[in-house]
Amino acid sequence: MIRMLLRVLGPEYAKPVRRTVALMTITAIAEGLSYALLVPVLRALFGGDPASAWPWLAGFGGAVAVFAVLRYLGDLSGFRVGTSLLLGMYHRLGDHLARLPIGWFSAARVGEVSVLGSRGVLGAMGVVAHLLAPFISACVTPLTIVAVLLTLNWQLGLAALAAAPVVAAVQLRTGRSMAAHDAERHERDHEAAGRVIEYLQAQPVLRAGGRTHERFAMLDDSLREVQRASRRTLLSALPGTVGLTLAVQAMFTVVLMLGTYLALGGTIGVAEVLAILVLAARCADPLLSLSDIGGKLRGARSELARLDAVLSTEPLRETREPVEPDGHGLEFDAVTFRHGDRTVLDEVSLSVPEGQRLAVVGPSGAGKSTLLRLLARFHDVDAGTVRVGGADVREIETEALMARIAIVFQDVYLFDGTIEENVRLGRPEASVAEVRAAASGAGLDEVVERLPGGWAANVGEGGALLSGGERQRVSIARALLKDAPIVLLDEVTSALDPVNEAAVHAGLERLLSGRTVVLVAHRLRTVRGADRIVFLDGGRVVEEGGHEELLRRGGRYAAFWSLATMPA
Structure with missing residues (x-):
């Protein structure tokens, strides 16, 4: 996704995008690590000296403050880079279109480019401003929490880590399944928009023939196709959403059962069990949001692919040594x-x-x-x-x-x-x-x-x-x-x-x-x-x-x- 974004934008935007990705990744790691300080806090609270929890609480508060500052800087960087990319994308698209042969601009392509120039560019460039931070957080924060769990108890850490390949497999399968349906939905939407315009342009003919109350069959057919495509898109997304929820809930249940078993056996204390459950819950929340974020990213990716296709179109070759015509024959x-x-x-x-x-x-x-x-x-x-x-x-x-x-x-x-x-x-x-x-x-x-x-x-x-x-x-x-x-x-x-x-x-x-x-x-x-x-x-x-x-x-x-x- 990032590679395609940089290819569409051009190499001059690589540094600010990579800087923003790095800052957002550090922020996600800081969020995961801050939760690790809950373990000594709970140990002190459930131990013989609850007052000793104050230093750890202060440390936890400081870690949360650092995370908040990093999150602010990351979001700010995302908005600034996104705005800069939006302006740069409009300039690049406009400059490229001006170099394409005029014969390339068929009626269908003009309509497609007009959509790309408005909704398409906004959706694609909104990735950095709106989608990148939650996506990185949903991926990196749970992995950081799992690393913390491994340091606390290797059995519980491995139990949580076992969910990672399942979640990744579900996301990949859902993405591949929905790619074809997303493309079909886009095609049907484009066709329906054309039929709506055709229906409006046909009003003089329909009214002259006294058929103003009749339905426009081709428009009705295209709208039904949009409905069917939307239904297929929704149905193709359901297995992934359900599968992701089941995988995350299964991971949480396994960690809960294993933590209870280890606590009853005296392997770990009550404070550690509570801390692990809090960490597991914090691990589950961002993972469950992957389904929604993934859908938005797929939409943005499809817009990026269409932008990439336009920008990859070869412009007219310009000679390096132009010739001056001799006359006007x-x-x-x-x-x-x-x-x-x-x-x-x-x-x-x-x-x-x-x-x-x-x-x-x-x-x-x-x-x-x-x-x-x-x-x-x-x-x-x-x-x-x-x-x-x-x-x-x-x-x-x-x-x-x-x-x-x-x-x-x-x-x-x-x-x-x-x-x-x-x-x-x-x-x-x-x-x-x-x-x-x-x-x-x-x-x-x-x-x-x-x-x-x-x-x-x-x-x-x-x-x-x-x-x-x-x-x-x-x-x-x-x-x-x-x-x-x-x-x-x-x-x-x-x-x-x-x-x-x-x-x-x-x-x-x-x-x-x-x-x-x-x-x-x-x-x-x-x-x-x-x-x-x-x-x-x-x-x-x-x-x-x-x-x-x-x-x-x-x-x-x-x-x-x-x-x-x-x-x-």
């Missing part, structure tokens, strides 16, 4: 890209001279959007080379590459802030006049004028307070402000109404002027102005040429054009 040289077992692009070769526009068309799943993502290095190719300005994108520094590229996607994400703040993401240091000019070029100024608050109007999380066309205008204004020499467009008008489409097209023409452009579109009317058109199908280039030339050929593009322009 684009080239795909025998590029092959696979997603899992599927080949998305298969030896694709094409080029876009500087300042020209390339339009990419084809059926869904042909690999059109993948071309754009490879240009922006959201992924690395499996074979071949993607070049910008004659340089392999893998040999260009990531920041230098992204500074040359402006991307406008169909699905625009806006941050929860003002319109001006979202536009400024294109170039934060831009002047007010430059921001206003970019907004005017994108047709955003008329949107600003009719919004309450104007430029200070809040767009909501994800841009929820704006329409799709308005969000798209913000995105184009952002790209205009960035003023990058290369522009990548992906289906930017396919979901817009005619008014917004016209405004967005006007903004796009200003954005594309004089730049190297790769445009992906389903609405073929938007590609007529391209210098060259590529028809992609099955991950291969099947046709290439100008608009009129491809229509004269009567091939795949001409068939697509006929369908797109067919009267409704």
Whole structure:
């Protein structure tokens, strides 16, 4: 557990964690040793001179005070280290996520990372602050007490020690048994959360169909699976809890019976028997808490494992000797890209001279959007080379590459802030006049004028307070402000109404002027102005040429054009 924690955190946190573990271990030993002073206290009280117990009582009080100070320091160290680790973990996770390829962030992974970034990190880092001290105490204090028992009477010490392997075996078996059930429970919880979101998103459809009072079958099924998984997790924990209780109670009973037998035989005195029983009781209490602590540690360990999996994901390789692109031309040289077992692009070769526009068309799943993502290095190719300005994108520094590229996607994400703040993401240091000019070029100024608050109007999380066309205008204004020499467009008008489409097209023409452009579109009317058109199908280039030339050929593009322009 500690090894995994240090692996997740990194070597710089090893010293404070080990220091805290050492302090907590010393505290647990001090607690066990303080109970040893009960033996001379009880001997004096049951002997002929009870007043002689006062020095021993003072010693016992001093030992308890030392233990209390150590416990305070240990807990304080745990909280301080835990807080430091929490901050460090957020920094490390954030830095690592920023270096991962953007293509890694699928919808499922974004949801998983959002949970890890909140509940996961808090649970994992809470180990040092909240769980480590009671766990060490539950393990080390009983062993210290057993060592004290061995010094008092070897028979009673061995009787108590015999419970140790039984307790360890029960804990190990319970941990292994529950690991699979914990993983299943996590999976079912994740699935149920997705179904809840799906149910909420399906409300317009359900209400339009007059089915608002019907139950959502898939959600009900997933909730039943959560219930079953929870029941299996609970049942798998019961044998361990019961077994641990039985082992500890059996140890206490054996020590009690053996102590009584030895006292009756005159081997040990009454004071020793009472002291041993007190020690055995103090040994039993922390052992019984192991079941609850173990469950919490397993939960924290599973979160640590998920954090470890994310942090072990290989980031994009950064070149040690970055190359500076010579110009803004684009080239795909025998590029092959696979997603899992599927080949998305298969030896694709094409080029876009500087300042020209390339339009990419084809059926869904042909690999059109993948071309754009490879240009922006959201992924690395499996074979071949993607070049910008004659340089392999893998040999260009990531920041230098992204500074040359402006991307406008169909699905625009806006941050929860003002319109001006979202536009400024294109170039934060831009002047007010430059921001206003970019907004005017994108047709955003008329949107600003009719919004309450104007430029200070809040767009909501994800841009929820704006329409799709308005969000798209913000995105184009952002790209205009960035003023990058290369522009990548992906289906930017396919979901817009005619008014917004016209405004967005006007903004796009200003954005594309004089730049190297790769445009992906389903609405073929938007590609007529391209210098060259590529028809992609099955991950291969099947046709290439100008608009009129491809229509004269009567091939795949001409068939697509006929369908797109067919009267409704």
